[in-house]
């Protein structure tokens with residue numbers, strides 16, 4: 046008889062909590078959901094252990110056991126412990142992040158196969174006196190002989206009509222039919238890679254697939270997945286953003302039929318259904334964004350991370366995980382292969398290859414035989430710019446348009462202009478809640494803060510001096526669109542950014558127009574860089590992309606180079622060669638020159654050497670501790686105390702004593718054993734079991750842990766909060782985690798918010 050169970054409760058406290066099983070009640074299984082009372086609320090938690098040896102003496106009873114068996118697979122349970130330990134995040138919140146929302150609400154975990162109706166071919170029925178039923182059959186005919194129940198009802202037909210037709214034998218329930226395509230005959234390069242995978246993909250291995258844009262990486266994934274499916278396995282494909290690239294899903298469907306998807310555009314029931322279908326083995330392929338990495342599978346045989354360098358794999362709030370790194374951990378844990386594909390691999394992955402933790406395969410050529418576009422620098426010093434565009438650039442655009450090509454104008458800033466100022470007195474529109482300028486959006490007549498989301502109408506006259514001399518300075522996509530429309534009135538122009546593509550349908554319409562290939566101009570942000578295949582683009586221009594090379598963030602050069610190569614990769618993908626012009630006022634910038642001359646690989650080598658020289662990731666491991674409060678002093682004081690705790694010296698202000706909120710804690714430190722176990726084999730493959738940081742030898746080795754700060758965050762004030770941060774750098778994962786473990790029990794003052802970000806995306 047189980048009397049006490051340990052529960053991961055979704056609250057921001059490090060430990061799990063013990064509850065008693067009511068007399069005569071049924072105990073939950075490990076992995077089952079329960080309802081518990083916590084600080085006067087009823088919450089859904091996950092059972093982690095039965096009758097733990099160190100059970101807390103005084104426990105409250107469980108309110109309800111929701112599942113008779115575990116809802117999670119064993120590997121997902123283990124993953125939860127590992128995530129809590131690696132990202133130093135409360136275990137209850139980790140499990141909450143891993144479960145679909147419907148499951149967290151306590152919904153029963155069931156799913157129904159989608160309702161699909163198929164016309165029965167050749168059925169002869171007399172519908173002379175049933176015009177509506179006849180109309181329904183005609184409707185289906187127009188849709189290729191099938192439709193979902195939802196689509197049928199949305200078209201005005203009723204369930205009764207469906208039932209009548211089923212009775213007459215003209216309609217039957219079934220599965221959506223797919224017209225399947227054969228695999229493409231592989232190019233020699235693809236063949237070499239697929240063969241290598243065929244031989245070597247047994248058990249765990251992380252494989253970096255470095256293939257230039259358009260080299261046919263997707264075809265490689267498809268064929269390797271084919272092998273996995275043939276062996277009865279399931280495949281998980283992680284992509285940065287599904288909404289941006291619906292054609293990827295369509296391509297998988299054309300090859301393998303039904304494909305499940307998980308992304309933010311789904312409702313709770315749809316998400317739950319995909320999740321359960323994977324867990325129960327009904328789904329064969331899941332294509333999903335970041336959080337799909339937490340999906341349980343019955344028999345997962347392969348994980349693919351496409352565009353592995355993409356920043357959107359890193360969650361930026363709450364549980365700050367990297368889906369790519371979690372995928373590595375999962376593959377290792379399940380002993381299955383992992384493919385990480387990119388034309389511009391992250392420096393972490395390149396370092397992992399260098400240290401032989403990853404294997405690497407290269408696709409150096411485009412699959413279609415098209416040439417890779419060459420990056421060229423357009424020196425515009427001394428040229429007059431009109432709306433950010435130089436004459437030489439406009440001339441090149443005109444030439445390509447007249448020759449029937451499409452031109453892509455890349456500009457990574459939405460809105461009309463990033464600066465709105467008074468030419469008379471110098472007043473600038475700034476956000477009242479952030480240390481940021483407001484961006485002018487002309488179309489919706491607003492000044493918007495891109496950091497906190499605040500918006501206000503632009504003032505008619507200067508609020509400072511009252512004169513009507515307000516000017517927009519700088520260029521965003523909206524302004525580029527207006528300027529190019531005026532300059533090229535005879536060509537179609539499409540703008541693609543978050544403002545013009547708020548709905549999926551609208552985005553798809555825009556993309557379809559481009560794919561039809563009529564000559565015209567595309568203006569857009571990095572949304573255009575992501576994996577699209579537009580065959581007719583012959584010219585790509587970047588207007589101010591190189592500005593990224595000047596940013597203070599240590600990752601900015603890497604990100605800028607990736608972005609430039611990815612946008613450039615949209616050019617010349619079919620039979621016409623592509624050209625790329627980077628308009629710049631800094632043609633001598635060494636990073637830009639290196640990228641242009643040595644390509645991404647040469648650039649990345651150099652950048653990686655830089656990181657080693659500076660001791661920045663991936664040479665050392667980084668974590669940030671961020672703190673924010675309404676006044677600047679509170680976070681600063683708090684982080685100073687944390688720093689003292691981290692480096693083991695008492696601060697003048699007195700280090701915060703680790704203490705627990707006894708009233709809340711059913712049992713202190715409950716997850717410790719699991720945490721230790723979870724630590725082994727950290728993500729990115731960096732940590733080795735038992736590799737304890739060596740003490741520094743005098744003058745030779747760097748300190749195992751360096752703590753820098755507190756210093757103001759990159760945006761020191763955001764949404765009325767003052768932000769400060771500590772930066773931790775360590776040569777070994779264990780040194781980093783050991784230090785951060787010491788913060789697990791810290792209680793911050795009420796008015797302060799703080800978080801730990803392991804392997805952060807931005808540091809400065």
Ligand code: ADP
Pocket residue numbers: 229230231232235256257258259260261262263264412413578
């Ligand atoms: P990547 O994912 O590397 O950017 P894709 O897989 O999207 O490249 O392929 C780019 C283009 O090349 C697509 O239009 C695709 O249909 C085509 N392609 C890929 N493999 C082959 C092949 N073996 N033979 C012919 N065309 C191919």
Ligand code: ZN
Pocket residue numbers: 467468469470471472507508509510511512
């Ligand atoms: Zn003024």
Ligand code: ZN
Pocket residue numbers: 476477478479481494495496497498499764
């Ligand atoms: Zn703001």
